[in-house]
Amino acid sequence: MSFQSILKRSCLAIAISGLLGFSGPLLAASAPAEKPAADKAEEKKPIQILFTNVNIFDGFSPELKKGMSVLVENNFIKEVGNNIKKPEGAFVVDGEGRTMTPGLIDMHTHIVFMTPEGTNTYQDEWDGPGGGAMAAQAVRDDFLMKGITTIRDIAGNSRGIARASQRGLLIAPRIYTSGGVLSHTGGHGDWGDRNDLDVSDHGAKIQHSMIVNNRDDVIEASRRNYRNGAHFTKIMAGGGVASRFDPLEILGATQEEMEAAVEIAEDYGTYVAIHAYHDKSYQRALDAGVRSFEHGFLVSEDIVKQMAAKGEEVVWSFQCYMSVNSFGSYETMPGFFTHEQKLKGVSVGKGARNAAKMMKKHGVFITGGADMFGPGLQEKVKEDLTCNVKAGFTPAEALKHWTGNAGKVLKWSGPLDPYPTYKLGTIAPNAYADILLWDGDPTQNIELVLDEDKLDFIMKDGLVYKNQVVEGDHPHFRAPKTPLTRSQFSL
Secondary structure, eight states: OOHHHHHHHHHHHHHHHOSOOBSSOOOOOOOOSOOOHHHHHHHTOOOEEEEEEEEEOOSSOSSOEEEEEEEEETTEEEEEESSOOOOTTOEEEEOTTOEEEEOEEEEEEOGGGOOTTOHHHHHHHOOHHHHHHHHHHHIIIIIGGGTEEEEEEOSSOOHHHHHHHHTTSSSOOEEEEOOSEEEOTTSTTOOGGGGTOOHHHHHHHHOSEEEOOSHHHHHHHHHHHHHTTOSSEEEEOBOOSSSSSOOTTOBOSOHHHHHHHHHHHHHTTOOEEEEEOSHHHHHHHHHHTOOEEEEOTTOOHHHHHHHHHTGGGSEEEEOHIIIIIITSSTTTSOTTSOHHHHHHHHHHHHHHHHHHHHHHHTTOOEEEOOOOOSTTTGGGTTHHHHHHHHTTOOHHHHHHHTTHHHHHHHGGGGGGOSSOSSBOSSOSTTEEOOEEEESSOTTTOGGGGGOGGGEEEEEETTEEEEESSOOSOOGGGSOOBSOOSSOSSOO
16 A cells, blocks of 8 residues: 555544544554455545524624524535535534534734743843744634634744644644744844844744845845745734834835835735835835735825725734733833833834724725734734734724734735635635634624633634533544644545
8 A cells, every 4th residue: 555545544443533632643554455345435525514693793794694504524524504404424514503604714823032031031042943943832722713714924944843733643723824024124023133143043044034125125025925835924013112223114014125025925816914004114015016915003094095996905004902001001012122212112002093993984995813922912812813903903804803803914925825725714615624613792792702711612724722612522523643644635
C-alpha cells in the first residue's frame, strides 16, 4: 500500500474518532495490505452530521432562520433547509432551539506579540522559538476554544504557525497572515531599537517587519513575503500608538511605494492592507488601489464618503475595544506604554467613536478585529464584539463584521488563499463547517458572547472542539486526541 493511501486511511479514521482533544495517542496509520471490497467501499463513505431544530444567523441577515436543519458532510456544509431528509448513516444532533452562527473571525490580530509578560519583555528579551510556543498556546486557548475559528494575523512572522494549523499539526484557528509588515525607517514597524540591534539584524532575522525606503525595496520585500507564504501585504502607512518614536501624522509610504505594493499584490492575485489614522495616508492608499483600511480613527467625512462609494471593493477594519476601551483615557491605556505612547492613544480613542458613527452612516463595508496584544488583553478578544454595539452598531451588525463580511475579505487573497475550496464566515451550502451553537440569541443580546458557559458547541472544519450538546461517547463527538498529522479533508 502506498504512503498516500495509508495517510488517507489514517486521517479518515482520526476524523471518525472525533474531536480534537488534548491527550492520548494518534490512531495508528498502519493497515492490512489487503482489504475486502466491502471495506474499501465503506472507507469512501462520507462522514455526515445532521443538525436539527436550530435558529440560524447565516453571517449576513439580521433575522434568524428559525427551526432549520444543517447537513455537514466531512468538513463542509452540504445543505441548509427546513426539512432535510436524514441521509443513511448520518448522526443527528438536536439543537433544541439553540442559535447557530458561523465561527467568529478576528480580522486584526498579532499572535506573535502575545507574550504573557507584554511588550516590554518582547522588546528586551524576545526569544523567537519561545515566543512561537506562547503564540501557539494563545491561538488555541484565546481564540479557537472561545469560538474564533479563523484569524487574520496582520503584522508579524506567523507563517510557521499558520502552516502548522493548515496541516493539522496544531490545535488552532485557520490563520491568514501578512508575513512581515512593510515599514519605512522610523515608521511604526521600525522595531530595530527594541533589542539595541540594527534594523537589518532585527527585521531580517525575525521578519516581523521589513524596512522599505523606496519602490525597489517595496517590490523586493513584497515578493519575499509571498515566496515565504504570506497571503496579503500589510504596509505601515502612518504612525502608530504602540511604537515609541513615530507621530501619528507621519506619512509612512510615498505614493510611488504604495502603488508598487498594490501592483505586486495584484500580480499575485491578492491585496494590500494599510495601517494609518489620518486623511493623507488614507487618500494615498485609496488612490493607489489599497483595499483593506485598518484604524483610520482620525479621518474626515470626505474620506469616509470615498470609501463608501467603492462599496465592497474596500473594507474598513474596526478595532473597537483597543481604541474605545483601552485608549479611552490616559488611565485606561496599557500600563506598559510610555507617557508619549499614552498621549497618542488618548488622541486615537477620542476619534474612534466618531469614525464608527460616520462609517455606519455612509454604509462603509466593515469587518472587526480586536488588535489585542500584551498582558491582560488577548484574553478579552471577544469584548471587541460587545464594544461594536457600544459604539452604535446593532448586535447583528457586530456579528456580521466578525463573520460574513470577514469571510468575503479573506477570499480577496485569490490564488494565495490557503483555504480556497469553500466559503468562510457563513452558514450556507458550500461553506466550511465552522459552526457555533449558543444557549441564547447573540443577535439580540451581544453580551452573550462573553459567557463561555453559553457557548455550547464549537466545530471547525467538521471537527468538534467543544461539546455541551451531545451526551454519551458517540464516535463523532469524542474529544480529539492531540493534533492531526495532516488535514483529513480537502482544503
